[in-house]
Amino acid sequence: MTRRDVGWAIAGILTVFFAAMLAMNIVVTALPVIVGELDGTQIQYSWVVAATLLANASSTPVWGKLADMVSKKRLFQLSNIIFFLSSLAAGFAVSMEMLIAARFVQGVGLGGLGALAMAIMASIVSPRERGRYAGYIGAILTTATAAGPLIGGLTVDTLGWRWCFFVGVPLSLVALVLVHRTLHLPHVRRKVRMDYAGALLLVAVSSLLLMWLSFAGTPEFFAWVSWESGLILAAAVVLLAVFVLVERRSSEPVVALRMLISRTTLLAVISSSSIAVCLFGMPAFLGQYFQIGRGLSPTESGMMILPLVVGNLIGSLTTGRLITRYGRWKIYLVIGSMLLSAAMFALSTVDSHTDLRVVMGVIFFVGLGFGAQMQNLMLAVQNTVAVTRVGQASALVAFFRVFGGAAGTAVLGSVMALQVAGVSVSQLNGVSGAPSPEFADGSGVMFLVAACMTLPAIVANLLIRETPLRTTI
Numbered sequence: 001m002t003r004r005d006v007g008w009a010i011a012g013i014l015t016v017f018f019a020a021m022l023a024m025n026i027v028v029t030a031l032p033v034i035v036g037e038l039d040g041t042q043i044q045y046s047w048v049v050a051a052t053l054l055a056n057a058s059s060t061p062v063w064g065k066l067a068d069m070v071s072k073k074r075l076f077q078l079s080n081i082i083f084f085l086s087s088l089a090a091g092f093a094v095s096m097e098m099l100i101a102a103r104f105v106q107g108v109g110l111g112g113l114g115a116l117a118m119a120i121m122a123s124i125v126s127p128r129e130r131g132r133y134a135g136y137i138g139a140i141l142t143t144a145t146a147a148g149p150l151i152g153g154l155t156v157d158t159l160g161w162r163w164c165f166f167v168g169v170p171l172s173l174v175a176l177v178l179v180h181r182t183l184h185l186p187h188v189r190r191k192v193r194m195d196y197a198g199a200l201l202l203v204a205v206s207s208l209l210l211m212w213l214s215f216a217g218t219p220e221f222f223a224w225v226s227w228e229s230g231l232i233l234a235a236a237v238v239l240l241a242v243f244v245l246v247e248r249r250s251s252e253p254v255v256a257l258r259m260l261i262s263r264t265t266l267l268a269v270i271s272s273s274s275i276a277v278c279l280f281g282m283p284a285f286l287g288q289y290f291q292i293g294r295g296l297s298p299t300e301s302g303m304m305i306l307p308l309v310v311g312n313l314i315g316s317l318t319t320g321r322l323i324t325r326y327g328r329w330k331i332y333l334v335i336g337s338m339l340l341s342a343a344m345f346a347l348s349t350v351d352s353h354t355d356l357r358v359v360m361g362v363i364f365f366v367g368l369g370f371g372a373q374m375q376n377l378m379l380a381v382q383n384t385v386a387v388t389r390v391g392q393a394s395a396l397v398a399f400f401r402v403f404g405g406a407a408g409t410a411v412l413g414s415v416m417a418l419q420v421a422g423v424s425v426s427q428l429n430g431v432s433g434a435p436s437p438e439f440a441d442g443s444g445v446m447f448l449v450a451a452c453m454t455l456p457a458i459v460a461n462l463l464i465r466e467t468p469l470r471t472t473i
Contacts, residue, residue: 005182006124010133012178013117016080018140019168019175020113023087023106024052025148025283029298030161037161040096051100054210055107056114057402058203063115064395065194065254068388072120073183077176079112084172091165114402115395118375122382122390123185126469137375139316141279143309149287150302198254201243206403208236213410217417224414255399256392264384264467265393267460268377271333272397273404274457275340277450278370280405281412282308285446286363288416293352293440304356307364315371323469329380330466332372337457340369344451352440373457374401383469408453416446 027034031048034040066075086106093099121133155163212232215221222228247253259265283305290301319332343365350359378397385393419442 009183012175015171016175017117019171020110021144023168026152026164029149029153030156030164033161038096044096047100051104052107053406054207055104056111058206059108059111060115060399061255061395062199063112064392067119068392073185076116079109083109087165087168091162115398118394119390139313153298193252195250195254198246205239213407217414265381267464268381269400271457271460272377272401276401276405277408277453281409289443292436307360308367311364311367312371315368319372327469333461336369336372337461341454348444348448350444352437412446415449419445
């Protein structure tokens with residue numbers, strides 16, 4: 001591929017990657033309107049989000065395995081088409097059941113786009129040059145996550161909730177054309193067999209665990225300590241044991257456990273899972289703090305979260321260029337993880353009287369610390385595996401990132417629920433319009449728990465062994 005083709009191909013990949021990440025978060029501020037118009041229930045409200053998360057996390061390793069078997073370009077186009085069609089279906093949904101089904105299918109497409117984006121990049125760009133493009137992906141990832149609620153609120157107020165799903169359709173079409181015309185991958189593939197048993201067990205285990213973390217401790221479902229909770233956990237443990245046994249005996253496992261034996265991969269997985277809650281949970285919880293705890297409007301709340309985006313952009317792009325120029329990457333992981341933890345502990349001091357300018361400043365450093373790490377952890381793993389294993393390795397890290405973020409967000413939600421047990425339903429839904437000091441004060445405890453969750457990343461990044469970046473594919 002020429003340098004021009006590489007640039008246009010990556011532009012197409014980044015375009016649909018942005019649309020995919022935006023689709024995961026834009027629905028948050030639109031859900032109350034959607035559920036009201038489609039006569040949905042509280043359980044269905046939860047599953048609009050949970051269905052996408054389950055499908056995304058469960059399908060990501062499968063896409064990665066397929067990427068080592070067949071054409072990455074065809075798989076990327078297939079996942080893009082799945083995303084395109086499911087977005088249309090969600091936008092035209094006439095019932096909550098149809099919307100949930102469309103969101104589940106959309107999650108499958110999102111899993112493919114996320115897993116294959118970095119795998120394709122690894123096939124056309126050397127690790128030394130990849131740092132720059134990894135920075136672009138990291139910036140897009142967090143920008144879409146943080147800006148999603150703001151864009152969703154503005155879209156609902158101006159065009160209607162259905163356009164929250166339609167907005168990604170033209171971007172998907174542009175990416176289809178760009179990738180088709182400019183992406184020409186080398187034919188590097190192996191003759192392998194798909195581990196169908198492992199894939200099904202992985203879906204079952206991850207689904208059970210995410211269901212438990214999402215629904216345990218909520219009045220609508222069951223308590224943390226209950227027979228329902230115990231039954232789900234027991235089933236998950238049994239299936240996990242079977243999954244490990246199947247994967248150890250499989251010649252072509254969907255999750256290569258030997259990769260976790262690799263020091264770099266294992267530590268990168270631990271670090272990614274540890275900081276992922278700041279990607280998936282922070283925008284939602286910050287939005288609640290500003291709207292419910294401080295009485296700001298959805299648009300004002302979205303503006304207050306923008307420092308998170310700016311910090312992430314600077315962290316991702318700056319470290320990416322520095323890695324490309326100097327070939328060093330560990331130092332940025334260590335500094336980023338320390339900065340992130342320090343900023344999160346500072347955020348844990350907020351209450352109903354904290355100066356909003358101070359909060360915005362702290363949020364900026366949260367984004368800066370996060371941006372310096374996420375995609376560079378993926379780069380570290382890819383640099384240690386053969387090109388024929390890049391898809392599987394990329395999907396492994398991506399899976400634990402999504403699962404770690406989902407698990408952390410669920411735990412923080414439970415912590416927050418305990419802190420605001422006395423807050424009225426109208427205030428929690430933002431209906432009353434009056435700020436809730438109890439909610440703002442309780443947010444500090446939740447942010448403290450989130451700060452503690454980021455500490456393992458510091459240890460993992462300190463222990464990770466830095467290896468020189470290759471200058472070849």
